[in-house]
Amino acid sequence: MPIDKQEFRRVLSHFAAGVTVVTTVGDDGRPYGLTATAFTSVSIEPPLVLVCVDKGAESHPHFHASRVFAVNFLGADREHLSRRFAVPGGDKFKDLVVDRGVTGAPLLPEALGYLECRTVDIFEGGDHTIFLGQVEAGDARDGEPLLYFRGAYRRMGK
Ligand SMILES: Cc1cc2nc3c(=O)[nH]c(=O)nc-3n(C[C@H](O)[C@H](O)[C@H](O)COP(=O)(O)O)c2cc1C
Secondary structure: OOHHHHHHHHHHHOOOOOOOEEEEEOOOOOEEEEEOOOEEEOOOOOEEEEEEEEOOOHHHHHHHHHOEEHHHHHEEEOOHHHHHHHOOOOOOOOOOOOOOOOOOOOOOOOOHHHHHHEEEEEEOOEEEEEEEEEEEEEEEOOOOOOEEEEEEEEEOOO
């Protein structure tokens, strides 16, 4: 018997997560992206990471089709970007300047760090799809991370 859904959510919310914006590119070159905490490193050699994308997300088919994605780590002062990319659909990139990097998936120059990935495998994960990506490039700068814990945005030490 699986855990009750509400209880599962409650317990999960006690796991502090870094906040990312995961992006990809459509067939027509349009940028897509969503706020995601379901990101983890997987392997150093080869360099692999994974992200879990809700099958109901509007951007989901574009992650499937493009087979590329970028993971942008948000800094503590970028809560507004997390909120923007957590709204379904629409043009989340309006008035945002982005770089296209090596895969074409948009990079947010305001991010604390980023990883550019090519999808090497796709797994079923219940109501989410797990995209396993090989990291082709990345960079990071100094700064404090944006965190999400018990349903609220947090900063380190607060
Ligand atoms: C803090 C936070 C973390 C989230 N993490 C994920 C995640 O890991 N995977 C996911 O699919 N959606 C996640 N979401 C929800 C998506 O950001 C949200 O459903 C978004 O509107 C999807 O955009 P789209 O429908 O335009 O693709 C998260 C939302 C918030 C606020």
